[in-house]
Amino acid sequence: MPLPGEIDAWDELTRHAVELAETDLRALFAADPERPEALSVDGAGVHLDFSKQLVTEGTVGLLEGLAVERRVSELRDAMFRGERINTTENRPVLHVALRMPPERSLVVDGKDVVREVHAVLDRMAGFCDRVRLGEWAGQTGRPIRTVVNIGIGGSALGPEMAYAALREYAIDRLDFRFVSNVDGADLGSALEGLDPAETLFVVCSKTFTTLETMTNAAHAREWLLSGLGDDGAAVARHFVAVSTNTAEVTKFGIDPDNMFVFWDWVGGRYSMDSAIGLTTMLAVGPDRFHDMLAGFHEVDELFVAKPFRSNLPMLHGMLAVWNRDFLGFPSTAVIPYSHRLARFPAYLQQLTMESNGKRVTREGEPVGVETGAVYWGEPGTNAQHSFFQLFHQGTQPVPADLIAFRQPDRQSVGGQEMLVANALAQGRALAFGRTADEAREAGIPEWQIPHRTFPGNRPTSTLLLDRLTPRSLGSLVALYEHSVFVQGAIWGIDSFDQWGVELGKEMALEIVPALTDGDGLEGLDPSTRDLALRFRDRS
């Protein structure tokens, strides 16, 4: 990536950020009460109000200039054409093909990937219907009652998040559990109280070699066979696989007929709408799964078609770059005011940080500017009673996305007004704060004034949607996917590889023999050796 001084728009934005530091959100709103109209965008049922970000219309124009200079649209179009934009893995990046309608066609390397996608979706639907209707019998002839999803990272966070989000749409007669951690307590507690005769394991792994997933799957198989008698045929009735690796699936003992494929052009963290969503489809049914895909696709379409000023993901991504590089904020919070979205921040953590936690460009040169922010969050209002103190009065602002819905969950027993009032109040308090004079007017004693004033000028965006549905969930996820893409395109990094997780995996495998048998202790660094010895010193 050219260094900041070599990009005109970058320099202009740097100067602009210095100028803007002279003012604040109170002054900006006082000067222009129409800000919410000018600084908001609608698309796919999402209203994004970014008028409480530290921006002006001028900022948006300069960000557009930067996006043009960095050729974000060209890279986007290359992605949609199926070009190999994941350069370090030499792969196309085609999660957008996962949600293209069947009448579309996209030929990559001589194959129509849309047709392949729909063939898998149809197989998934057939299987899900049988399990949901109780027609898929286990080894003893009894129908399945519990589905245990085994996977980690992109092969777990999406299905787990989607199940929690769409619980009110889930079938009652099936129970769903999720296992990721190699800590045996995770599988142990998931299996508690289950009858193997009525349990189905969905083993999700793109590579089918991931240590955690393979360990958990092997233990699950032992548990099943010890419950049903050591009959390999039971595995065929109680295990299905979602993977790109047929050879490894077969080696594990899963019948390839019970395997649902996806492709190396689907990144793990971009796969919840592929066959990795099998558990989601089992829960909500094929029609609602297709509704979710339609929500994704709607955002894909507007990402491609809309001009910058009305392009929801483009604006969202460029605001993230503004906050990260020009205002210098290292972290971003995502606060869903929907308890159903409790796992959404965890899902976004992988999407954002595994994608954009990079320090070299696609060409292997240092990026030269700050890249991916730390993303984190918790549902509102719980978050308000833990870390929001720092948001309001800490020394540095933490930009936040506040996500709210007009309609309550169908199972909600309280009023939506109280929940949404909290979302709006937080955005307002963070933006406008409370001055010392206002605190005095409110009768606060003088000695408490420093503690009870709020500096304000802390940026938030508010995303307002109608209701949490399969479709709106798809749109929300696609919005963040493309926002991540835009950020990565500006930084010139490969947002679709994840080499950074390799070293720790390799080292864990090296350390296992040191912990089990004391082998290889001498090759470890002194600190790790000392800790390994202390671990081994257990009665």
Ligand code: F6P
């Ligand atoms: O953490 C690295 C990673 O490769 C993720 O990108 C991926 O989502 C996860 O591990 C699981 O990989 P797999 O689906 O191959 O088991």
